[in-house]
Amino acid sequence: xxxxxxxxxxxxxxxxxxxxxxxxxxxxxxxxxxxxxxxxxxxxxxxxxxxxxxxxxxxxxxxxxxxxxxxxxxxxxxxxxxxxxxxxxxxxxxxxxxxxxxxxxxxxxxxxxxxxxxxxxxxxxxxxxxxxxxxxxxxxxxxxxxxxxxxxxxxxxxxxxxxxxxxxxxxxxxxxxxxxxxxxxxxxxxxxxxxxxxxxxxxxxxxxxxxxxxxxxxxxxxxxxxxxxxxxxxxxxxxxxxxxxxxxxxxxxxxxxxxxxxxxxxxxxxxxxxxxxxxxxxxxxxxxxxxxxxxxxxxxxxxxxxxxxxxxxxxxxxxxxxxxxxxxxxxxxxxxxxxxxxxxxxxxxxxxxxxxxxxxxxxxxxxxxxxxxxxxxxxxxxxxxxx
Amino acid sequence: xxxxxxxxxxxxxxxxxxxxxxxxxxxxxxxxxxxxxxxxxxxxxxxxxxxxxxxxxxxxxxxxxxxxxxxxxxxxxxxxxxxxxxxxxxxxxxxxxxxxxxxxxxxxxxxxxxxxxxxxxxxxxxxxxxxxxxxxxxxxxxxxxxxxxxxxxxxxxxxxxxxxxxxxxxxxxxxxxxxxxxxxxxxxxxxxxxxxxxxxxxxxxxxxxxxxxxxxxxxxxxxxxxxxxxxxxxxxxxxxxxxxxxxxxxxxxxxxxxxxxxxxxxxxxxxxxxxxxxxxxxxxxxxxxxxxxxx
Numbered sequence: 001x002x003x004x005x006x007x008x009x010x011x012x013x014x015x016x017x018x019x020x021x022x023x024x025x026x027x028x029x030x031x032x033x034x035x036x037x038x039x040x041x042x043x044x045x046x047x048x049x050x051x052x053x054x055x056x057x058x059x060x061x062x063x064x065x066x067x068x069x070x071x072x073x074x075x076x077x078x079x080x081x082x083x084x085x086x087x088x089x090x091x092x093x094x095x096x097x098x099x100x101x102x103x104x105x106x107x108x109x110x111x112x113x114x115x116x117x118x119x120x121x122x123x124x125x126x127x128x129x130x131x132x133x134x135x136x137x138x139x140x141x142x143x144x145x146x147x148x149x150x151x152x153x154x155x156x157x158x159x160x161x162x163x164x165x166x167x168x169x170x171x172x173x174x175x176x177x178x179x180x181x182x183x184x185x186x187x188x189x190x191x192x193x194x195x196x197x198x199x200x201x202x203x204x205x206x207x208x209x210x211x212x213x214x215x216x217x218x219x220x221x222x223x224x225x226x227x228x229x230x231x232x233x234x235x236x237x238x239x240x241x242x243x244x245x246x247x248x249x250x251x252x253x254x255x256x257x258x259x260x261x262x263x264x265x266x267x268x269x270x271x272x273x274x275x276x277x278x279x280x281x282x283x284x285x286x287x288x289x290x291x292x293x294x295x296x297x298x299x300x301x302x303x304x305x306x307x308x309x310x311x312x313x314x315x316x317x318x319x320x321x322x323x324x325x326x327x328x329x330x331x332x333x334x335x336x337x338x339x340x341x342x343x344x345x346x347x348x349x350x351x352x353x354x355x356x357x358x359x360x361x362x363x364x365x366x367x368x369x370x371x372x373x374x375x376x377x378x379x380x381x382x383x384x385x386x387x
Numbered sequence: 388x389x390x391x392x393x394x395x396x397x398x399x400x401x402x403x404x405x406x407x408x409x410x411x412x413x414x415x416x417x418x419x420x421x422x423x424x425x426x427x428x429x430x431x432x433x434x435x436x437x438x439x440x441x442x443x444x445x446x447x448x449x450x451x452x453x454x455x456x457x458x459x460x461x462x463x464x465x466x467x468x469x470x471x472x473x474x475x476x477x478x479x480x481x482x483x484x485x486x487x488x489x490x491x492x493x494x495x496x497x498x499x500x501x502x503x504x505x506x507x508x509x510x511x512x513x514x515x516x517x518x519x520x521x522x523x524x525x526x527x528x529x530x531x532x533x534x535x536x537x538x539x540x541x542x543x544x545x546x547x548x549x550x551x552x553x554x555x556x557x558x559x560x561x562x563x564x565x566x567x568x569x570x571x572x573x574x575x576x577x578x579x580x581x582x583x584x585x586x587x588x589x590x591x592x593x594x595x596x597x598x599x600x601x602x603x604x605x606x607x608x609x610x611x612x613x614x615x616x617x618x619x620x621x622x623x624x625x626x627x628x629x630x631x632x633x634x635x636x637x638x639x640x641x642x643x644x645x646x647x648x649x650x651x652x653x654x655x656x657x658x659x660x661x662x663x664x665x666x667x668x669x670x671x672x673x674x675x676x677x678x679x680x681x682x
Contacts, residue, residue, distance in 0.1 A: 108485065155666050158669065159669055162420065162422045162488075162628075165488075166620045166621075166623070166624050167665065170621055170665050171662060173617040173662070174658065174662035177658040178659055181655025181656075182655070183653040183654065183655050183656055294613075297424070297492050297496070343504060343505050346504040346505070347500070347505065350500040350501075350503060350504045352503075353496075353497050353501055353503075355497075356492075356493045356500060357493070357497045359489070359493030360476065360497065362493075363480075363489045363490050364490070367486060
């Protein structure tokens, strides 16, 4: 029901229940995120056009010589600015993959950072210690991410609610401890592990090729968007949303929630793994910061900031988060904050302070996130224009 | 043998810290179903309150007495911060558990970053009474006095908490609320006052833990509490949500497992083994050692 005729690819929008185990789709049971048909079809078509436009604009950014003060270092087309944007785009993609787990299936999992981190480190470890090329290493690492997601999910999903959240948090932290204490002497401890340059294809090597990395990150974000949209619009994807709305009812309808949730976990984890491989190339190294509990919480912030259960919201949240964390420290040296006492200046330029405070205010006053607010405004406008 | 005794007693000191962090978490969770991810920040705030007192309160020349004041200051600060957080933030969304968790996540980030901005991220060494660094001979092992002190404070607070829960009317309401909140509400008792109380108590215990943690870890840094929080979560789940005795027992089990394997195995292996322990408990006994089934 989320996908209508206006979606473009008609294959994934079966209006009639096909085969066994499809969730009945009476409108009166639809959750808050499953919109009513008629105005939404128009909006969907508009959404597709808008989405393509955004992707094209992003793809053309490396050709634009504009100075964006404070937000980006230097000209838009400079390698520094493109790297910041590329990190933001990777975060956007990973946030969308997390939206599968959190936003669509309603699982408060902190394990997502683990699957991302496994791919970042897995790829680099294979390149550094086994001397494999990037392509093979990345493929193996993504498979490893998927396997890890399946195993962790299989254990953690035995618990529900808060206990589930705590267990996933424990797993991700165990991995971070493994990386930092480095008992096997392979991960480089707290300093991390620089990218093995020899295995990287020429296309992505060197500062001059940063724009290729940027396009790679953009491609990852776009592909993730398309895959997740396809998945969540399929009948299986609607069972995810049904589990989020009411797990007991899904069980009562004869569908076991456990494999459904596990599938969401693995799909999201695999996509996060792909993002991890791209991230490794963009930041040219593996650092334990991206694999710990803090990054897991950061993913949650990205998705809630943008609006959970709405893909473009999650993407926007990831992009904003990436830009804020990377660029806020530069605020203290930019002169904007001159005149404040030094300790206050330190605090304001602290990315996590700004994000944390912003997040608290958001949860209190705008719980539906950016995307939710925009949709609410749009719905109000539509109602006013067509009584 | 003496090494073994030393490690066991040191672990018990760490278990004391875990207990102080986990007891509040467990009560808050048991009563309110809130996973307080800002709890590590309470620990950090307590640590810095104690550090500031030790650093600045030069009027009290005896370091031992000054440390006593520092712990009391930390306790009061923790109590106030806990109560304020509950009243100002958590109370706004009682029926939205996800919202409450998200609030505590944002708050945890903001508070730790605030500490980092004000005090810098470098660890601040704590001025300590000389007695803390001296050792006491026990079963052939020379145990640093600070470890024994931490253990003693944790045991006293455990006893006080159990007495409070068992003997006072507020404690009775909290225990009943953990057991069945809707029933307590149906009897006409205002549970929301107990919510503020457990948050304040949790803040107090965590802040005292922070003050003692600054001794145990030879200094305080903003993220110290958050690092310990993960182990406190493991302690809470293994102990059984809402059970204070279970939390104390599980703190000892977790700290012993962690430290013994870290020492006799490889550094860091113990931390990972604790997560394995958690997975095992969850698969075999989801309700924890002593406690109701985790919902």
